[in-house]
Amino acid sequence: IEDAFEKLPIHWMWWPALGGVAVxxxxxxxxxxxGVGYDNVAAILNGEKLGAALAFFAVMKFVSWSISLGSGTSGGTLAPLLTIGGGAGALLGAGLHALFPHAAIDPRVAALVGMAALFGGASRAMMxxxxxxxxxxxxxxxxxPLLAGCAASYLVSARMMRHSIMTEKIARRGVRVPSEYAADYLDRVLVxxxxxxxxxTLVSDRTVKEVRAWMAxxxxxxxxxxxxxxxxEGRAIGVLTRRDLLNPDVPEDATLGALVKRxxxxxxxxxxxxxxxxHMVRGGVGRLLVVDPSDATRPIxxxxxxxxxxxxxxxxxxxSEATGKIPLPSRSLLRRRA
Structure with a gap:
């Protein structure tokens, strides 16, 4: 729906007005x-909305809420998701109760699970x-039932949706939104x-000729x-790379200490x-000397x-070993399938 509004030949500031008319x-x-809809949530949980009336209400609520969000109108997501999820859950519970009366399925419990599952899947906030x-x-x-329903909803959402409903709009604006939150692995490993x-190591008074012969x-x-x-004295004064030492422009009688620039x-x-x-990024280098905290001049x-x-x-x-040596598909591959 948001894509449809973007194709309209009018300024974007008119989109909420059109959305308001449709709502x-x-x-x-x-x-x-x-309205907010908490009275509808209570009615669904109490079993006051049933059958065709509940189905019609849930569909209309979904249509109006989708148009509202797609047009950019200010509005929340919690109450609409609870209402729509509760309606869908109650209808599913009533249908299963009619098919399997001995299973003792309570449509009100199904409505509760539907509310939590829809919100948990859309927001990726299962717990x-x-x-x-x-x-x-x-x-x-x-x-x-809540744990089972929300877990299933989360898995389906992670498989089919690239972003949650909370981050979809900012992702459309080009802002990268992390989908997983974990401690930085590099921050957990010591040097x-x-x-x-x-x-x-090389001694500073050695000549380039001696070092080149050593390499050869x-x-x-x-x-x-x-x-x-x-x-x-055995203290570090710099670092020279292989390229520095083999540079043909460097005279062979030069000492290594004379080549050190920083x-x-x-x-x-x-x-x-x-x-x-x-440190590497700030210094623009590809290697660092590792020293003991007690003596920063002697590399180890x-x-x-x-x-x-x-x-x-x-x-x-x-x-890979923790998952039985079976490489799992990356999230980017799963998203491409969606």
Whole structure:
């Protein structure tokens, strides 16, 4: 309906006016659809609306509410969803009771489950819907049906809807809305847990010629892409990459200390990978020296962008093993099917 309003050859400020006219026309046909609707919710739960009258009311309420939202008219979602869900639940419960009279299905309980399930699925707030319905009715016998109905509604909604009803409009405006909320994995892993192997360092008074010969001989540790440079006291003064050392414009008699252009960027061993990633971005570098908090001048390791990616790879591997080594389809694939 919102897409239909956008195709109208009139200014958007007239959309709510047209929507209001349509809602008013629906109200002439079914006056009970107007207003907040909590009296309708109470009537449905009390079994005062039944049969064809309830079906007609639920359909008209859905039509008027859809037009109201689609036109941009200010209005809520809680009461309409409860009303429509309650009507659908009551009708389904009445139908099942007629087909299976010995099952003792109470249409009023079905209405309660329908209210909570529709709101829980549309808003993606499953537990909040269960608690809300239970708190309003204080009926302990309805807790299990509420949990089952809201869980089923949530699963169907997650499979068929890309966004919840609360975030659909801002998503249409181009704002990315996260669908899942979880702790940042990089914030849960410490730097000291990912650095491995012996740190290969170079002394600042060595010449470029000596280092190039060392690399050409493929000595242990010479295949690294970055090397911390230490002074005579064993303190880090910078980091040189393999490209820096093999640059043909650099004279072979130059010392490594002369090639260092900036002080090294460091990260403490007890920092998280998230903090390390932030340091890399701020400094515009791809590697950081890892130091002990007690002495920030003596490196104990080095961490690179590859280490951050490997940490994510380990997380994905662990997730696959936890699900029986069967990779689950991503949410983006599920959304494309919808």
């Amino acid at each position: 008013g026309l629906v109200g002439l046909v079914s006056p009970s659809t107007l 909040a819907s269960v608690v809300f319905a239970f708190e309003v009715t204080l009926q302990p016998l309805g807790l299990l 000291r847990d990912v650095i491995k192997g012996e740190l290969v 001989a493929r000595a242990p540790g010479s295949s690294h892409q970055g090397f911390p440079i230490l002074n005579a 002080t090294p960027l460091i990260v403490f061993a007890d920092n998280s990978l998230r903090e390390a990633a932030d 390791g080095i961490i690179t962008r590859s280490d951050l990616l490997n940490a994510h790879r380990n997380r994905l591997t662990s997730d």
